[in-house]
Amino acid sequence: MAETVLTNPGQSPARLEGWRGIAADWASDQRAFKNVSWGKAMMWIFLLSDTFIFSCFLLSYMTARMSTTVPWPNPSEVFALNIAGKHIPLILIAIMTFILISSSGTMAMAVNFGYRRDRVRTAILMLVTAAFGATFVGMQAFEWTKLIMEGVRPWGNPWGAPQFGASFFMITGFHGTHVTIGVIFLIAIARKVFRGDFDVERRGFFTSRKGYYEIVEITGLYWHFVDLVWVFIFAFFYLW
């Protein structure tokens, strides 16, 4: 993305503020978002599109839940665990949420160290983020296994509306796929950072484009988005 990095920040030294600034940028030539590279713009627009996908999933689930005539299983009970003889509702989900949100913290730190060109710390923090993500997916696999053992299937469950299992597996599955893809990306980019690809502007294997530390931030955008989506899934599926 060499050519997309801003080298000459705008033609006029005094940039307008607020809405006038936005209007001036959109009325100008070459680029509408003056300090945004191609890669970052593309990621933001992709995330907008992905937001619509998750919104449609969640709205469909809410429609099913509101219109069903049989009782909806109580999530607090379904997702409770017995730990050391105590019955704790939603404990696994709470830990998963905590882990995923912590991973956003390590990701933000990785972006910071990336822009300081601290290869080792950036790579380590990205790998820590990936490890948090992998833990999340692992706990999700545990949760799936537990529910399947208890008889939850996409087409039915012992406690009520069959749409419970269907929505649960579909939405958490789709989100888990996003996390898994994110983990793979994080590991791949961490490898590039550690190897120093972004210091020597080594070209990508597939794209033959030069790499820059901004890629860490773009990966971070995706990762924060996946975390944010989880907050909504958590609120609408587990807390409702």
Add this chain to the structure above:
Amino acid sequence: MVDIPYEGIRGIPPAEVPDVELYHPRSWWTRYVFSQDAKVIAIQYSLTATAIGLVALVLSWLMRLQLGFPGTFSFIDANQYLQFITMHGMIMVIYLLTALFLGGFGNYLIPLMVGARDMVFPYVNMLSYWVYLLAVLVLASTFFVPGGPTGAGWTLYPPQAILSGTPGQDWGIILMMASLILFIIGFTMGGLNYVVTVLQARTRGMTLMRLPLTVWGIFTATVMALLAFPALFVASVMLLLDRLLGTSFFMPSLVEMGTLSKYGGGSPLLFQHLFWFFGHPEVYIVALPAFGIVSDLISTHARKNIFGYRMMVWAIVAIGALSFIVWAHHMYVSGMFPQFGYFFATTTLIIAIPTAIKVYNWVLTLWRGDIHLTVPMLFALGFIITFVNGGLTGLFLGNVVVDVPLSDTMFVVAHFHMVMGVAPIMVVLGAIYHWYPKVTGRMLNNALGKFHFWVTFLGAYLIFFPMHYLGLLGVPRRYFELGDATFIPSSAHSLNAFISVVALTVGFSQMVFLFNLAWSFFKGEASGGNPWRATTLEWQTPETPPGHGNWGKELPVVYRWAYDYSVPGAAEDFIPQNQPPRATQLAQGAAS
């Protein structure tokens, strides 16, 4: 208007972005097959879309044979008929028109028209095509699987789409869903490229308000597609799960073939909402690029600046935005809460305002223009007429009380074929005649082109205009045969036979066009770089066809809007967008 030649004197801002380093192909494979050049990808998209479109054309012939002469052709049975209508609709709307306008014209024209060397991420762009090709192959494979393609109608409404009794229940519906999911993934990769290229990779001097309307149309349609296709994606995934895993997202409990089915508690209406949240914007995803392209064709071939450029841009944006809040006008008879119809009828009729602005501006562009009746211009005029016709019947169908008796009749078929079938195809054909010289360096044959236009235009009218009448009689759509219904007079049957004869004639006349494409590629008259004497950047490339990287050493600099035709006092009747003001003044001096 905004950009008179002298405005550029203020000076052009310095380049904000260093010039792009392109991927340079080293072998035949990376140059022509796995190419990252948007122009090659555009041609790949266009050829694939045309090939699958021809399949859909043949399906329409088979349907017309059955409708015109029921009982004559023993090789068409009722199940096959349903499969034909389904695949015809799905292919034409998504795999032909969407792919051709955005993947074909978008890829070719966006980088050239905004003055870029290529799309911003050529590798992703290449992947987009290959995933699209895979989607097309999966779709085509349904013709060969046991049970054949799905016969659920292109809207794929559950519960009937996945129940036994509907053709293609075994494999067809599954592969259709898989193909749609692939198409959306592929399109997203391309669409992100188109949007970012327009927003962030324009050349110096190219402001958004100097973009040719073609780019505005394709850009807005792409943004809409990125927001509308997610709903289809979700609907496809959920329908696939209903079919494969036995979930009940869309399936209520019902009796199937005499036994209670395994489903229960789902909402078929939810599918319709999701489908039409995609489906209505889809109409404009097909129409907006056509609006944009036809504006440029009319302006160029009438040698006159487009009337009301700013209003044309805002009308495109307004139509795009409004199209997201009209979807339930497809669902007046679906059983949804009836008062919703109130809201959706109102928003639907509001869309008529920006659309009418566009039609008036096209006509006012023609008004006292120096109209050259070239083949692209003929198709552009054909578009205006068919589009106005289809748009007016849209006002009928947008009103709840008028729509209810007309629902599921041939009137609906006539309406949408006129407005989003014939009209955009007119633009596609006109655009091919217009840009073929840039793509190949040769002109298409003019005589064959005019023959092609008149047969297609008059034929399309003869096919679809009588269908309105059939619809008003109450002839239902999607029926294999009409039987002896008393409300259908025998004249309707004769009319059906007439329509079929014309449809087959028009269909076969497209072979003339295909022959013209192939013949002119080798034997056509050399066109030179700018045969239409057009202003936009793609006609100003140093080479024709444009080389890799489009622009030689230096990127062009834009000094004016795209519509400086017949400027008073100028030496030529067109001033290219990249001609500096000083050169214009000198030319003016020489002329005076």
